[in-house]
Amino acid sequence: MTLHFDVDAVVLDIEGTTSATGFVVDVLYPYSRARFAALLAERSGDPEVARAVAQVRELTGDPHADAAAVEKTLGAWLDEDRKATPLKTLQGLIWSEGFARGDLVSHFYDDVVPALRAWHAAGLRLYVYSSGSVAAQRAWFSSTSDGDLLPLVLGLYDTGNAGPKQEPESYRRIAESTGLVPERLLFLSDRPGELDAARAAGWHTVGIRRPGEPYYEQGVGDHAQAGTFDEISVGTTRSTA
Numbered sequence: 001m002t003l004h005f006d007v008d009a010v011v012l013d014i015e016g017t018t019s020a021t022g023f024v025v026d027v028l029y030p031y032s033r034a035r036f037a038a039l040l041a042e043r044s045g046d047p048e049v050a051r052a053v054a055q056v057r058e059l060t061g062d063p064h065a066d067a068a069a070v071e072k073t074l075g076a077w078l079d080e081d082r083k084a085t086p087l088k089t090l091q092g093l094i095w096s097e098g099f100a101r102g103d104l105v106s107h108f109y110d111d112v113v114p115a116l117r118a119w120h121a122a123g124l125r126l127y128v129y130s131s132g133s134v135a136a137q138r139a140w141f142s143s144t145s146d147g148d149l150l151p152l153v154l155g156l157y158d159t160g161n162a163g164p165k166q167e168p169e170s171y172r173r174i175a176e177s178t179g180l181v182p183e184r185l186l187f188l189s190d191r192p193g194e195l196d197a198a199r200a201a202g203w204h205t206v207g208i209r210r211p212g213e214p215y216y217e218q219g220v221g222d223h224a225q226a227g228t229f230d231e232i233s234v235g236t237t238r239s240t241a
């Protein structure tokens with residue numbers, strides 16, 4: 001069955017939706033884990049690193065945590081796949097450099113890139129909203145085995161510039177930033193809590209359920225659902241806020 005939506009923009013989650021969680025956890029996470037110590041030791045003066053370290057100390061309630069303690073916290077958050085903003089900031093710095101060096105090439109499910117190209121060609125606006133930092137998203141879309149997909153994407157949102165993914169206010173903030181009314185936006189995600197928040201903000205939602213992904217068995221509640229992007233048809237008649 002094909003789901004049809006008359007919208008102006010599609011907002012994409014990454015992990016579990018455009019791309020495999022397994023790749024993120026098995027390739028990207030070890031890559032960052034192996035480099036946290038060097039980043040904390042060598043670049044503590046970098047404002048982005050210093051801000052993230054301060055956030056780690058705040059979140060753990062330990063204002064005097066040294067580099068070793070911060071690294072331990074980052075490792076524990078990785079183990080539980082916690083989407084903590086400072087973890088994502090530091091991972092983003094490490095991954096961006098890894099992609100730029102050619103150590104990393106991003107993963108997209110086979111159905112995703114053709115759909116993104118077709119939707120973009122049809123005049124749909126494409127945005128990303130991921131727990132991965134904007135820096136990580138930029139690198140992710142730039143360094144694919146299908147070439148640079150970043151020109152397809154009009155804007156990137158993360159938990160820093162939009163807020164937590166399970167809060168409706170974050171989706172209101174994104175809608176305002178795009179200049180589109182909520183009912184002209186479609187959010188694709190694998191996580192029911194994110195879909196609930198987007199719907200509470202007035203967006204259309206589709207839960208993406210791919211075999212092997214963490215939320216596959218649980219499902220996406222009463223949201224429309226699709227196994228691949230091929231099952232989604234989007235068209236635009238343009239209407240801005």
Ligand SMILES: CSCCC(=O)C(=O)COP(=O)(O)O
Pocket residue numbers: 013014015016024028083088091129130131132133136137140165
């Ligand atoms: C290029 S982002 C890397 C993936 C990641 O770290 C992440 O947390 C993605 O979470 P999402 O919100 O896209 O499910």
Ligand SMILES: [Mg+2]
Pocket residue numbers: 013014015016017189190191
């Ligand atoms: Mg996801």
